[in-house]
Amino acid sequence: MGRPWFTALARAFSSAMTVLGAGCVLGLSLLTWNTWFAARPGIVLKPETHYDFIIVGAGTAGCVLAARLSEDPARSVLLLESGPEFGWLASVPLAAPLLQNTVSDWAFRTESQHASQLGLKNHSSAWPRGRGLGGSGQLNYMVHFPGVPSDFDRWEKEGAHGWSYETIRPIMERLTCERPHDLVPRNSSPRASYRILMTGDRLCLPQRTKKCVPKIRLAGGEPTSETLTSAFVDAGKELGGDSSKDQEWAEKGFRRSRSSIWKGRRWSTLESHLRPALGRDNLHVMLNTHVGRVVFSADLGPGTRRAEGVFLTSGAIVLARHEVIICAGAVGSPQLLLLSGLGPKQYLKQFEWIPFVADLPVGHNLHDHLNMPLYVSFSKPNLSLTLSKLRSIRQLGRYLFYKEGLLASTAVSAAAIWPSNMGILLFAMGTPEESVLGNIANYMPETFHGLFPLAKNSSQEGAVLLSSCLQPHSRGTVTLQDSNPLSVPLIDPRYLSDPKDVKCMAQAFKLAARVTKTRAFKRLGAKMHLPEFKHCGKPNLKDDAYLACAIRTSAITGYHPAGTCRMGSGRQSVLTPELLVRGVTGLRVVDSSVFPTPVSGTPNSVLIAVAERTANRLIIDYPTVKYDYFY
Ligand SMILES: Cc1cc2nc3c(=O)[nH]c(=O)nc-3n(C[C@H](O)[C@H](O)[C@H](O)COP(=O)(O)OP(=O)(O)OC[C@H]3O[C@@H](n4cnc5c(N)ncnc54)[C@H](O)[C@@H]3O)c2cc1C
Ligand SMILES: *[C@@H]1O[C@H](CO)[C@@H](O)[C@H](O)[C@H]1NC(C)=O
Ligand SMILES: *[C@@H]1O[C@H](CO)[C@@H](O)[C@H](O)[C@H]1NC(C)=O
Numbered sequence: 098m099g100r101p102w103f104t105a106l107a108r109a110f111s112s113a114m115t116v117l118g119a120g121c122v123l124g125l126s127l128l129t130w131n132t133w134f135a136a137r138p139g140i141v142l143k144p145e146t147h148y149d150f151i152i153v154g155a156g157t158a159g160c161v162l163a164a165r166l167s168e169d170p171a172r173s174v175l176l177l178e179s180g181p182e183f184g185w186l187a188s189v190p191l192a193a194p195l196l197q198n199t200v201s202d203w204a205f206r207t208e209s210q211h212a213s214q215l216g217l218k219n220h221s222s223a224w225p226r227g228r229g230l231g232g233s234g235q236l237n238y239m240v241h242f243p244g245v246p247s248d249f250d251r252w253e254k255e256g257a258h259g260w261s262y263e264t265i266r267p268i269m270e271r272l273t274c275e276r277p278h279d280l281v282p283r284n285s286s287p288r289a290s291y292r293i294l295m296t297g298d299r300l301c302l303p304q305r306t307k308k309c310v311p312k313i314r315l316a317g318g319e320p321t322s323e324t325l326t327s328a329f330v331d332a333g334k335e336l337g338g339d340s341s342k343d344q345e346w347a348e349k350g351f352r353r354s355r356s357s358i359w360k361g362r363r364w365s366t367l368e369s370h371l372r373p374a375l376g377r378d379n380l381h382v383m384l385n386t387h388v389g390r391v392v393f394s395a396d397l398g399p400g401t402r403r404a405e406g407v408f409l410t411s412g413a414i415v416l417a418r419h420e421v422i423i424c425a426g427a428v429g430s431p432q433l434l435l436l437s438g439l440g441p442k443q444y445l446k447q448f449e450w451i452p453f454v455a456d457l458p459v460g461h462n463l464h465d466h467l468n469m470p471l472y473v474s475f476s477k478p479n480l481s482l483t484l485s486k487l488r489s490i491r492q493l494g495r496y497l498f499y500k501e502g503l504l505a506s507t508a509v510s511a512a513a514i515w516p517s518n519m520g521i522l523l524f525a526m527g528t529p530e531e532s533v534l535g536n537i538a539n540y541m542p543e544t545f546h547g548l549f550p551l552a553k554n555s556s557q558e559g560a561v562l563l564s565s566c567l568q569p570h571s572r573g574t575v576t577l578q579d580s581n582p583l584s585v586p587l588i589d590p591r592y593l594s595d596p597k598d599v600k601c602m603a604q605a606f607k608l609a610a611r612v613t614k615t616r617a618f619k620r621l622g623a624k625m626h627l628p629e630f631k632h633c634g635k636p637n638l639k640d641d642a643y644l645a646c647a648i649r650t651s652a653i654t655g656y657h658p659a660g661t662c663r664m665g666s667g668r669q670s671v672l673t674p675e676l677l678v679r680g681v682t683g684l685r686v687v688d689s690s691v692f693p694t695p696v697s698g699t700p701n702s703v704l705i706a707v708a709e710r711t712a713n714r715l716i717i718d719y720p721t722v723k724y725d726y727f728y
């Protein structure tokens with residue numbers, strides 16, 4: 098770096114980049130890279146008439162199931178995805194926000210909210226969802242923070258039998274290979290093998306792979322700054338937390354975050370599961386193929402209608418010998434079920450083109466996290482990510498040649514969970530950019546400036562503490578606009594409609610404020626900037642009315658919508674605990690819509706475990722060779 102010509106060149110380049118921003122230039126030129134250059138084994142343009150399994154939606158869950166079910170060459174699988182492939186930009190961790198509002202994003206907007214989103218345009222939240230191979234797993238922020246044990250015990254209590262923490266834990270540990278010492282001996286009994294299959298241990302059987310190969314690969318993330326991350330962890334200790342316990346599952350702790358990033362690239366289930374399976378003769382993948390509805394057999398009496406296959410909006414029908422598995426996500430799956438005549442009977446009556454099939458609470462129970470930002474500035478240098486650091490040609494070079502540096506991180510460098518049900522993410526970005534973050538949050542300009550008063554200074558050191566209520570009580574709906582499968586559905590999360598959630602959010606926000614007052618943060622010259630909104634009055638942490646107003650004005654989606662086809666028992670559930678749609682046969686839903694209640698963290702890794710376990714079950718339920726092995 099000492100060479101003068103290089104430095105001069107770098108300076109010239111750097112200022113040119115400043116005009117557009119390095120990310121945007123890259124974005125425009127590389128978004129379509131794959132479409133032109135990448136070889137695409139396994140992608141077909143025309144389907145066969147029959148497959149054993151048809152999977153709708155190639156998102157986080159769809160990629161897992163397609164890969165697992167096609168492991169055995171005797172089983173044929175079709176994976177249908179509405180969108181195209183993502184471009185190269187999707188693999189760059191820090192570039193994730195730039196994909197929103199592009200062709201790779203469904204870019205949903207919620208209905209106008211009454212109790213929240215009051216500082217957003219039209220009081221409507223922007224809901225990005227991945228559209229293309231890899232789904233939201235190609236668009237998300239990659240944070241791995243898979244909840245606490247009580248989340249799963251709550252599922253079990255709510256009627257999702259067999260999903261307790263005890264069942265989920267070994268699967269998660271296998272997926273991340275965090276307990277390789279538990280490997281099952283080679284000659285274990287058939288009964289043990291069955292148990293292994295159901296808990297997912299099989300992934301790491303010693304005869305298959307000598308070493309456990311993690312499916313969920315995790316990077317500690319190159320912390321934007323080690324100093325800031327440790328200050329956050331120390332702040333937790335000052336507040337009385339114990340993060341020395343089990344990293345992942347501690348109920349109370351401030352810790353370094355981990356992200357599904359591998360060698361500087363996004364590590365979604367497209368990479369971990371689907372990519373290695375592409376090219377198998379028995380796995381066909383169709384892109385740009387939208388499923389319009391599920392095809393059922395003639396009505397043979399109550400409970401005997403069988404899902405025979407799917408209608409594509411192109412007009413074609415494809416049939417499934419075993420099952421149709423819907424993995425279209427928390428918005429797409431309820432939409433598809435409603436269009437197929439599965440939903441509340443009274444509600445479906447208004448759509449004369451939809452033949453009624455079964456009375457189920459589809460589209461209800463929508464839940465999501467909200468994130469409330471609190472900006473803190475630092476007077477000490479070199480602590481956080483800033484636009485001026487990001488724009489340097491050096492960062493671009495480091496990423497392109499070595500896959501490291503700021504672009505290889507997510508900027509979410511630490512996370513906290515605190516009783517009861519409070520969470521904080523440390524977003525180590527000193528200079529939130531209105532044209533990027535303001536835009537994707539759909540903030541009105543005055544909301545953005547009320548939150549981030551120093552945003553104009555592109556070298557300002559700082560961070561955003563995102564506080565959250567991890568078990569919100571408010572529930573919303575996904576419904577249809579009309580019976581056209583290509584129409585966008587109506588999304589009404591009804592955020593903060595339950596007053597308990599406002600209280601819980603306010604508590605979490607106060608915890609974030611306490612963090613900025615700790616000695617660990619004071620050492621960095623931390624200064625908290627409480628949100629200033631005219632209609633909320635003078636900022637004052639002790640004033641509940643101010644807090645409620647600020648939260649209702651500026652808390653935004655945590656991007657974790659789920660629950661719209663909930664599993665459980667009884668009439669309030671759409672699915673059995675095996676994830677089969679009630680009232681029909683041959684139809685399953687596997688994606689984030691199955692979660693009965695929220696995960697107190699980030700859902701992606703939990704969903705991978707749910708999909709893996711379901712794949713294990715399907716492999717047992719539909720054996721391709723006859724063995725007496727399991728009996
Ligand atoms: C911006 C953002 C940030 C996030 N950050 C994190 C994070 O840091 N950590 C974390 O754990 N989670 C995060 N999440 C959430 C996580 O990514 C999702 O919960 C997860 O990817 C959901 O997976 P899924 O399989 O349910 O659905 P998706 O991955 O959304 O997949 C659904 C797929 O189905 C396709 N589809 C829909 N309808 C049809 C149809 N009719 N026919 C054919 N195909 C169809 C869609 O195009 C899509 O590809 C984030 C999400 C977003 C959007
Ligand atoms: C607000 O809603 C109106 C009507 O629904 C729509 O035309 C307009 O584009 C929306 N504005 C924004 C900023 O989203
Ligand atoms: C901040 O980082 C720059 C570049 O890495 C370095 O030159 C400088 O000495 C650092 N300053 C402090 C106070 O650590």
Ligand SMILES: *[C@@H]1O[C@H](CO)[C@@H](O)[C@H](O)[C@H]1NC(C)=O
Nearest residue numbers: 475476477554555556557558
């Ligand atoms: C911008 O931020 C830097 C770094 O914190 C600081 O030194 C400088 O004074 C700030 N500029 C303005 C105009 O506030």
